[in-house]
Amino acid sequence: MLTDARRLPPDSVLEADVCIIGGGAAGITCALELEGSGLRVVVLESGGERPDAATQRLAAGDLVGEPLRVLDGHVDLDEVRLRRLGGTTNHWAGYCRRLEPIDFETRAGLAVSGWPLERADLVPWWDRAATWCRILTGDDTPGPLLERAGLPPPLLDTADVVPVAFQIAFPMPFGETYRADLDASAEIEVLLWANAVNLAVEGRRVTGVDVRTLTGNRARVTARAVVVAAGGIENARLLLASTDADPRGVANANGLVGRHFTEHLQVWAGFGVLDVDPADLVGYTGRDVIIDEGRHRGAAVGIKAAFALSSEHVRRHRTQGMEVQLVPGVLPAGVPEQHEGVTALDVASLLEAERGRAPASSVYLQVLAEQRLDPESRVELAATTDALGMPRTRLRWRHGAADRAAILHGLGVLAEELGAAGLGRLQIVPGGVHADAVEHFNGELVSLYRVALDEVDPETFPLGVGFHHMCTTRMSDDPRTGVVDPDCRAHELDNLWLAGSSVFATGGVATPTFTIVALAARLAHHLRARLS
Numbered sequence: 001m002l003t004d005a006r007r008l009p010p011d012s013v014l015e016a017d018v019c020i021i022g023g024g025a026a027g028i029t030c031a032l033e034l035e036g037s038g039l040r041v042v043v044l045e046s047g048g049e050r051p052d053a054a055t056q057r058l059a060a061g062d063l064v065g066e067p068l069r070v071l072d073g074h075v076d077l078d079e080v081r082l083r084r085l086g087g088t089t090n091h092w093a094g095y096c097r098r099l100e101p102i103d104f105e106t107r108a109g110l111a112v113s114g115w116p117l118e119r120a121d122l123v124p125w126w127d128r129a130a131t132w133c134r135i136l137t138g139d140d141t142p143g144p145l146l147e148r149a150g151l152p153p154p155l156l157d158t159a160d161v162v163p164v165a166f167q168i169a170f171p172m173p174f175g176e177t178y179r180a181d182l183d184a185s186a187e188i189e190v191l192l193w194a195n196a197v198n199l200a201v202e203g204r205r206v207t208g209v210d211v212r213t214l215t216g217n218r219a220r221v222t223a224r225a226v227v228v229a230a231g232g233i234e235n236a237r238l239l240l241a242s243t244d245a246d247p248r249g250v251a252n253a254n255g256l257v258g259r260h261f262t263e264h265l266q267v268w269a270g271f272g273v274l275d276v277d278p279a280d281l282v283g284y285t286g287r288d289v290i291i292d293e294g295r296h297r298g299a300a301v302g303i304k305a306a307f308a309l310s311s312e313h314v315r316r317h318r319t320q321g322m323e324v325q326l327v328p329g330v331l332p333a334g335v336p337e338q339h340e341g342v343t344a345l346d347v348a349s350l351l352e353a354e355r356g357r358a359p360a361s362s363v364y365l366q367v368l369a370e371q372r373l374d375p376e377s378r379v380e381l382a383a384t385t386d387a388l389g390m391p392r393t394r395l396r397w398r399h400g401a402a403d404r405a406a407i408l409h410g411l412g413v414l415a416e417e418l419g420a421a422g423l424g425r426l427q428i429v430p431g432g433v434h435a436d437a438v439e440h441f442n443g444e445l446v447s448l449y450r451v452a453l454d455e456v457d458p459e460t461f462p463l464g465v466g467f468h469h470m471c472t473t474r475m476s477d478d479p480r481t482g483v484v485d486p487d488c489r490a491h492e493l494d495n496l497w498l499a500g501s502s503v504f505a506t507g508g509v510a511t512p513t514f515t516i517v518a519l520a521a522r523l524a525h526h527l528r529a530r531l532s
């Protein structure tokens with residue numbers, strides 16, 4: 001059932017078995033996985049079903065660390081996540097991929113690393129998440145997946161550089177996709193326009209969740225179990241802002257809430273000219289497959305491959321994970337001349353002069369890289385408050401020289417491996433690729449990139465964001481190194497759980513939502529067992 005918190009009688013008290021704060025990918029999955037358990041579930045969702053500017057402003061905050069860069073500029077905190085039913089999945093690109101073996105290990109060379117889970121523990125939950133994310137399978141082993149999509153086998157598979165495959169769920173906004181299921185449920189009540197502004201705590205229990213609407217209505221939810229699923233930044237903010245019982249906030253006796261804020265570092269890293277027939281590159285640009293069974297029959301899933309450093313390489317070289325996607329750079333004939341910089345075409349013609357024949361393909365390189373965990377990279381509270389009187393977020397994102405060095409190292413390895421295999425060569429220009437324009441050629445939309453070789457400085461090249469906010473209430477089996485235990489329960493409380501990428505113990509490289517959904521399903525099953 002969907003209800004409007006603005007219409008509740010003033011100062012209502014609602015009782016539930018489980019109160020879930022946040023109706024995004026994590027909150028919706030957790031709620032629907034509890035369906036049929038006989039437990040009464042109340043979901044508090046800040047927004048409604050449509051975008052609302054005043055609600056979206058509640059996500060605004062101060063950036064006092066590294067800027068949130070995208071290819072063409074900077075974004076603010078209220079542009080990198082969404083406050084409405086379905087949360088940020090109303091914007092996500094739908095890329096799904098499992099974490100790698102290396103992500104779960106305690107790693108030499110990194111101060112903070114490793115999950116208190118085995119990768120095998122998550123495998124059944126990724127299988128389950130595949131259904132919620134409307135993709136083909138939980139097993140994204142590249143060979144079989146590419147074959148299933150009728151794509152050629154991966155170009156490169158060595159000890160150092162391995163293929164990885166994405167399944168792309170599109171369009172897949174969790175709110176619209178699961179609205180009817182939520183509305184039809186007799187056990188789940190989704191309160192829209194309901195902002196959780198405080199967790200009331202006595203001893204080791206959350207005794208109530210205070211709710212405010214922007215229209216001034218107030219309510220309280222009491223529940224046997226409280227799940228905070230408000231997103232990777234808001235999860236920390238809500239715990240830090242709930243100071244009735246302890247000025248440090250909730251679950252924060254060790255001062256860890258908000259620390260280790262981690263992103264995926266997205267970098268346009270240069271281009272490659274490849275002696276590969278464009279038909280053999282199609283696996284890297286992707287192909288759609290239609291789901292032919294189950295509840296999502298008829299949905300289209302994109303399948304595509306990328307290169308990644310192998311877990312073995314990352315382990316041996318004590319470096320960080322990295323994947324590289326190929327973005328086609330072959331521009332149709334008739335593209336206007338670039339006024340400055342070089343394009344992949346320019347390099348293609350250089351190679352042509354050198355070898356007497358043109359390379360078959362040219363591509364741009366888009367890197368997504370792992371950031372090393374740093375306790376000083378953190379979500380804090382600002383001195384100012386939002387329209388509901390809640391302290392705003394202050395994000396102090398830190399990354400550094402080691403992250404840039406790892407990216408340069410990884411690009412070098414990829415260049416060497418492609419060269420050794422006789423597949424082509426790379427021009428590494430991290431941060432020097434700019435989007436000049438988007439134009440129509442022969443009816444197709446084509447991005448024109450400009451590459452400015454002289455802008456690149458290995459010490460300072462810009463690191464962009466992946467829009468993935470991780471590790472702010474990280475999982476650990478030791479309360480001195482993490483906020484939640486392997487069941488996602490706050491170490492310091494008996495009835496508070498966290499859902500979303502804030503519980504990731506490390507960020508890895510893989511896009512997070514598939515694992516967020518897997519962990520949310522796993523959490524629901526834990527709660528079923530615990531509360532029944």
Ligand SMILES: Cc1cc2nc3c(=O)[nH]c(=O)nc-3n(C[C@H](O)[C@H](O)[C@H](O)COP(=O)(O)OP(=O)(O)OC[C@H]3O[C@@H](n4cnc5c(N)ncnc54)[C@H](O)[C@@H]3O)c2cc1C
Pocket residue numbers: 021022023024025026027044045046047079080081082083084085086087088089091092093094095096194195196197229230231232234238466467468499500501511512513514516
């Ligand atoms: C442009 C873009 C592209 C992306 N592409 C990908 C991709 O390809 N693959 C991928 O894996 N990920 C991608 N992501 C990230 C993905 O969207 C998030 O990982 C995912 O949405 C997180 O799910 P969540 O449920 O934890 O948080 P959210 O989806 O952000 O949901 C949190 C919900 O909590 C609500 N909320 C917040 N605070 C409160 C409060 N105090 N009280 C009540 N409710 C509250 C919000 O309104 C929201 O509905 C992308 C993100 C962006 C911005």
